[in-house]
Amino acid sequence: MAARGVFITFEGGDGSGKSTQIQSVRDWFESRGREVIVTREPGGTELGTEIRRLVQNGPEDVDARTEALLYAADRAYHVATVIAPALERGAVVLGDRYIDSSLAYQGAARSLGVDEIASLSAWATRGLYPSLTFLLDLPPEVGLHRHTDAPDRMERESMDFHERVRHEYLRLADAEPDRIVVIDAVGTIDEVFSEIRGVLVERFEGGSVTIDEADDAPLSAQEAPASSERPASLEAADKPREKSADKGSSRKPATMVGALGESQGALWDE
Numbered sequence: 001m002a003a004r005g006v007f008i009t010f011e012g013g014d015g016s017g018k019s020t021q022i023q024s025v026r027d028w029f030e031s032r033g034r035e036v037i038v039t040r041e042p043g044g045t046e047l048g049t050e051i052r053r054l055v056q057n058g059p060e061d062v063d064a065r066t067e068a069l070l071y072a073a074d075r076a077y078h079v080a081t082v083i084a085p086a087l088e089r090g091a092v093v094l095g096d097r098y099i100d101s102s103l104a105y106q107g108a109a110r111s112l113g114v115d116e117i118a119s120l121s122a123w124a125t126r127g128l129y130p131s132l133t134f135l136l137d138l139p140p141e142v143g144l145h146r147h148t149d150a151p152d153r154m155e156r157e158s159m160d161f162h163e164r165v166r167h168e169y170l171r172l173a174d175a176e177p178d179r180i181v182v183i184d185a186v187g188t189i190d191e192v193f194s195e196i197r198g199v200l201v202e203r204f205e206g207g208s209v210t211i212d213e214a215d216d217a218p219l220s221a222q223e224a225p226a227s228s229e230r231p232a233s234l235e236a237a238d239k240p241r242e243k244s245a246d247k248g249s250s251r252k253p254a255t256m257v258g259a260l261g262e263s264q265g266a267l268w269d270e
């Protein structure tokens, strides 16, 4: 049986709880016998660790376009050397930030244009999109207060900047409700995971596709929609969002397929 992977990403403002929740999601999949890779951007590779240092604490005069290209370079190498090979062998890949971060931070908050950044990221990744994204949503001031270490370049940005990031994330979720599930990240760690677990059960345990049927299914990560197919994500910005719970019925069950294997730790030292 060919191995099929699952690519899930976690998005949200700084301090929204992505790294914390990823550990619980890793445990959830591992207890079901899956190989899990936990990785992050920027910095999911050795090269990426250098890029992370440069982009977060490097020269202050790095301009927005340079910053966008550094994140794109990190992502291209990350996909080619970590994410794609793991998916090929059937692992569950849990990504702490991915393309949506570039759309929200560089495309919207840095005003480079969401369309332009979407094209750049699609090119860098050869169109590899996650099949499921958890957007941990909370007011930026709450997330920024959770951090105890010294703020990096992005965390030093204005509250208005972080509000633009949040607004763009919510707009993307509004446009792609099947892929992006909004999670209220204000509650306790257990409360937030309970919401996430509900989605995992619905998508990976409630589906009607059996392992054998799913063998013919495509890799559980999706191709980037062509920019001409993304009108809603780019034009529905000011439409009021529905609560994610209202969209439950539109979610498609995902397949639970792939080889069982050994788990693997995070790829970086905290």
Ligand SMILES: Nc1ncnc2c1ncn2[C@@H]1O[C@H](COP(=O)(O)OP(=O)(O)O)[C@@H](O)[C@H]1O
Residues within 6 Å of the ligand: 012, 013, 014, 015, 016, 017, 018, 019, 020, 021, 146, 147, 185, 186, 187, 188, 189, 190, 192
């Ligand atoms: N739901 C929560 N409520 C309160 N504190 C939290 C919650 N989730 C995470 N934290 C704490 O907030 C800080 C940032 O969490 P982290 O998971 O690193 O966020 P992110 O990866 O999104 O930056 C950590 O100290 C973590 O223990």
Ligand SMILES: Cc1cn([C@H]2C[C@H](O)[C@@H](COP(=O)(O)OP(=O)(O)O)O2)c(=O)[nH]c1=O
Residues within 6 Å of the ligand: 012, 013, 014, 015, 016, 018, 019, 040, 041, 042, 071, 097, 098, 099, 101, 102, 103, 105, 106, 154, 155
């Ligand atoms: C992947 C990515 C990250 N970023 C930013 C967002 C974060 O401020 C920073 C990553 O910092 P990190 O410490 O990993 O995130 P967090 O504070 O959420 O734990 O990089 C971008 O601006 N664009 C991107 O494409």
